Amino acid sequence: MSFAKYLPALLLITACGPKPEAPREKEKEAPAIRVSTSAVETRRLPSERILSGTVTARTTGAVSARLPGHIREIRVREGDSVQAGQVIAIIDARDADSAIKQAEAGRDEARAGLPEADAAIASATAQTELARVTFRRMQELKASKSITEQEFDEAQARLRLAESQIKMAEARKFQTRERIRQAEEAVSRARLQETYATVTAPFAGVVLERKAEPGTFASPGMPVVILERAGDYRLEVPVEESLLKGLKPGQRVTVELDSTHELPISEILPSLNAQTRTATVRINLPIPGLRTGMSGRIRLHGEERDAITVPATAIRSNGQLQTLFIASNNRARAVMVTIGDTRDGRVEIVSGLDGKERLILAPPPTLNDGSLIEVAQ
Numbered sequence: 001m002s003f004a005k006y007l008p009a010l011l012l013i014t015a016c017g018p019k020p021e022a023p024r025e026k027e028k029e030a031p032a033i034r035v036s037t038s039a040v041e042t043r044r045l046p047s048e049r050i051l052s053g054t055v056t057a058r059t060t061g062a063v064s065a066r067l068p069g070h071i072r073e074i075r076v077r078e079g080d081s082v083q084a085g086q087v088i089a090i091i092d093a094r095d096a097d098s099a100i101k102q103a104e105a106g107r108d109e110a111r112a113g114l115p116e117a118d119a120a121i122a123s124a125t126a127q128t129e130l131a132r133v134t135f136r137r138m139q140e141l142k143a144s145k146s147i148t149e150q151e152f153d154e155a156q157a158r159l160r161l162a163e164s165q166i167k168m169a170e171a172r173k174f175q176t177r178e179r180i181r182q183a184e185e186a187v188s189r190a191r192l193q194e195t196y197a198t199v200t201a202p203f204a205g206v207v208l209e210r211k212a213e214p215g216t217f218a219s220p221g222m223p224v225v226i227l228e229r230a231g232d233y234r235l236e237v238p239v240e241e242s243l244l245k246g247l248k249p250g251q252r253v254t255v256e257l258d259s260t261h262e263l264p265i266s267e268i269l270p271s272l273n274a275q276t277r278t279a280t281v282r283i284n285l286p287i288p289g290l291r292t293g294m295s296g297r298i299r300l301h302g303e304e305r306d307a308i309t310v311p312a313t314a315i316r317s318n319g320q321l322q323t324l325f326i327a328s329n330n331r332a333r334a335v336m337v338t339i340g341d342t343r344d345g346r347v348e349i350v351s352g353l354d355g356k357e358r359l360i361l362a363p364p365p366t367l368n369d370g371s372l373i374e375v376a377q
Contacts, residue, residue, distance in 0.1 A: 032374040036361045037327045040353055045307040045343070048299050053237030055257075055285065055294040057228035059203070062211070065218035067091050067196035073214050076225060082201040089212070089224050093197035100190040107183030110176065117173035124169045128162035135159040205229045208292065233290045234266065237298050238278035244268065246300070247281065254299035255283060257290070308355050309346040313362045315339065324352075325360040325367060327375060332360060334369035 065071075069092040076088055138155035141147040209226040212218065235255060239247065249268060255261045267282040283298070315337075316323045322339050325332045337352030360367070367373075 029372060032330070032372040033332070033364060033367055034374045034376055035325075035327070035332070035363065035367065036376045037358045038361055040349075040355050040357050040359050041309055042306055042355050043309050043346075044304045045309070045341075045348065046301050047305045048301045048341070049243065050297050050299055050341070051237050051239060052295060052297050053235045053281075055233050055290050055292060055296055056236050057205075057292050058232045058234050058284070059205075059229035060208070060292075061202065061227055062223035063088055063199060063201060063225050063227050064221050064223050065089075065091060065196075065199060066220050067093065067193055068219050069093065069197070069217070071212055071214050071216050071218050071224070074210065074212065074224065076207050076210070078207055078210055080207045081230065082205060082207060082227070084201055084204045086201045087198055088201055089199040091197045091199065091218055093194050097194065100187065100194060103183065103186035103190040107180065107187050110179040110183045113176045114173070114180065117169065117176045120169035121166065121173060124162065124165035128159070128166055131155075131159040131162040199224055201227060203227070203229050206291075228292060231288065233285045233287075233292070235283045235285055235296045235298070237281045237283070237296075238273070238276060239268075239281045239300075241272060241277045241279070243300060244279055253283070254301075255285070256297040256299070257285075257287065257294070261287065307340070308349040308353050309343075310349060310353075310359055311361060312342060312345050312347050314359055315347055316363060324349075325363045325369075326353075326357040327360055327373060328358075330373055330375075332363070332367050332369065332371045332373050 072090045072092050074089045076082060082088070135155045135158070138147060138152050142149075142152045205227045207225050208228055211223040211225060218224065235257075247265060247268060249266065250264050252262050252264050255263045263283050263285070265281055266284045269280040269282070272279050281298075310324060314324050316325075322337050323334050324337055325334055327333075335352050335357075338350040340348035340350045342348075360373070
């Protein structure tokens, strides 16, 4: 069969089929965004390290019970400010009251023995005087040989016995006075124990933590609250071992809290942390309005160094990502960078630039990577 016979029909089908689409017109590019540019600058900056620390109270103490007993009430809560001597808690002092009464009874009993001791001394003294007079007479009679040796010896023995009775009575009086003194000391101790029923603040400060509640049985030494001295704070900063050689007490450093201060180093602890290889540097903070746990920083200055810096307005931040734009062949190119310190409105670029780029200043929000740009003259 000849193919030429069917050629007209094929041509007709082709002619009646769908027409091919006309080529689309190329999409128009967004108009160029007008921007200002400048060369990336390299400046001489002082070499410095920024180290973070924590504000702590120089004086922190546990206000503890000194008397065993149940806590009747606690008059403060966390965050309360207290004055020196202010009542913190009250402990049930019934046992202390009983101890006072018992000590006072012992003292009164000892005092009652004092008149008896005085009477014994007086009686022994009288007996001694009588024995002494009798002995003198016996001496005269012996000299005239009017008495026997035995009678003389008996008179002498009665005198010695009477003198010993005085010494014994005086010793009993001394013992009575000693018992009185001990009993009075017991009364004083019992009364002192009673004062321990009132737990007071040893210094003015702020209550950090309440360690007990009413009804708790307090034993001597048990903390009732944790108190820090008000207005007496310091910044504690862990400093790397390699940086310690350039530091010494009295050296002034820049301290950054809510504001910046130049303060001397108060103390450098001699021991190093075995894990972090850091030592704690302490700086006293004569600054009002501080609280334990606040963060702070210190700046340690060194020799000058070359650093690439850009205006802070050239940085676009998105969370932890920092981006800036450079001009390249009439296009904006986004560059992710790592930033360092900010000084006088300029930000140090630690990585991402080599210093030869043309920086786009204050990039508008509509500027994206690859956007067509027109550089303002």
